[in-house]
Amino acid sequence: MAPADDPPQYYVQWQDKEVPVWSMRTVDYGLLLSQDPQEVDKVVKACLEEGYFYLDLDNIDGRRTLQDREDVLNLMQRFFEAPLEAKNEYGLIDSHLGYEPVGSRTGAFGAGTKDGYEMLKVSRDEIQQGSPRVPSPIKNGGDLQLLEKAIGSCNTVTKVILSALSTGMNLTGAERFENSHRNDRPSTTTLSMMHYLPAEVTGQHKIGHQKHTDISSLTLLFSDQWGLQIRPPGECGAREMGFVAPKKGCAFVHVGDSLRFASGMKFQSCIHRVVPFDPTEHRYSIAYFLRAEDDTMFVDSEGRYVTAKDWHDQKFKAFTDPWQWQAMAPKSMILGGMTEAGADDPEPVTAYAPEPVKAH
Template sequence: MAISTEIPQTVQWQGKKVPVYPMETIDFSRLLSQEPAELERLVRCCQDEGYFYLDLQNIDGRRMLDDQQETLKLMHRFFESPLEAKNEFGLVSPHLGYEPVGSRTGVLANTKDGYEMIKVSRDEIQKSSPHIPAVIKNSPDIKVLENAIAGSNIVTKAILSGLSTGLGLTGASRFENSHRNDRPSTSTLAMMHYIPSDPAKDHNIGHQKHTDISSLTLLFSEQWGLQIRPPGAREFGFVEPRPGTAVVNVGDSLRFASGHTMQSCIHRVVPLDPLEHRYSIAYFLRAENATMFTDSEGRHITAGQWHDEKFFAFTSPPELQALAPSSMILGGMTEEDDEVAPVAAAPAPVTVNGLKETAVGA
């Protein structure tokens, strides 16, 4: 499946028209049924582009959409709490705990990130007393988190299984056999709140460009802000939020496990509406910590080691990021020459298909 050259719409951002890139849609119900044509499309999406929409509107996927709405309610309660309540345990480990705004590098030069995040790992939620701030540790909230993590794990495992079958993998070589539920991993549910920010004057802006550490990322967001850079593209473009769907992208671990035949999706998050609070939910399915693969530097490395090294790079200042292997932040993916977007003096109106909108989001 070649990269589409058709750009059906654009969005005005930072004084220029930015493309809204098209995405293939995979039907979750057909994926569960292992329909050959759907599996073929799934494999092509992962090998050619590294991302796709997952349609969850059928009866098999609707529960995940319900879980998303319940998780959003929990997130509003959590992020509206005082900082000391949110930061009760701090960052327990790279895949568990709270990160305040400004913990990482921002999307624009000389900025820090513009989001706060609470992470709950799959391994942790199964413990009798998980390290979760008390403000969301009551019984109803625990059940919301359990449902969201369990449902996301089922969905991403179904995708892995479909990829294994579509590629003709058997036995121990199937991808899901390095993602077993009873083995330690850093699989994590991350809930993110992006604060209102204006690139023309603020110093906490978005989420820097990167590829994910994960094998697969299952992302829910009802609001604009996610940008991707398809293989061979010269610029970032927006992803349209579509009701009833999640965005799925390939991460580094699956790229490595596939012998570097799958594309790890380069993406970032920018503030489209400078007055908007933006919320997103991401489940990162990651390989068992002891899984061995060969990274883009030719090193034989475990999934756990890759996770820790890349997390350190993520949270390091730009001068330390520059000392990391060139393949670390982008997982070995290459880019054409960057086009640096100018910083607009004032927020520009959002335009979709030529129509000005006063607000962008679902």
């Protein structure tokens, strides 16, 4: 069994060994909305020093987002139960839009493995324009209204965080982060719904989600289930991959490449992956990827001047490339230029191997 929420212990048992559960700051959304100076300082330090934090939404200002999250969870569970041909009605329309079946990317354990999840991505731009390309199992008016509400509330939450970061970094005018994330400008901002299947369904070669940093500026992530692992930044000793404990009433927020670039590499981009904590369960997570306007220009980790759209498309291609090609690509693409200290797994990790079915 997974340990209780917000566990007092520092380690949990996984793969027959002790694995750390990394601690992190908790930011109060209500205080951040009011631009409370101490809370602004807390979120800035979290982004400068770690690149991630819990966001406490269990208050009058955040409970709408928590309810929207529950509604989306019910919708996505129903959607993922639909036949594959219905879910894949449009296929992957664009890199930030459409359906990805299981095994589209590299898995959590590197060479020779594929991911163990299916994903539906809904474009914020298309929802805003009233013409979303959404597969028929969830295309009725009620479902579209629900998705619009959820995207709207997630957008508000992430913009509040951006505004606080701009204030805390003493940015003014056009330099403020939110001025490259305007609602009326095209972007690849998306709501992604992910379903990790039990290993007995996918087999031992389709497991989890590979180590990476996100393309986004900010990722607002919801999951009640264990499986997300992060690598804290730093070079003082072996900072191994460790779990993020689900925390009731909270979202997990982390910095992506675009905001790191926009900050002049001051913010940390969060290195993370997803592994099967309990390989027998269906795991669901919801991520809102707030991304900069398509034509936003910044200097990337290679020192190149690129637009946000160019970086998005190049990195998405790297995600979907075969692992052999990924191994030849610069690490700055998958990890956004972040440096690592310590091994992914101090001891070998074995993928879950389902019992072979005996012929009768």
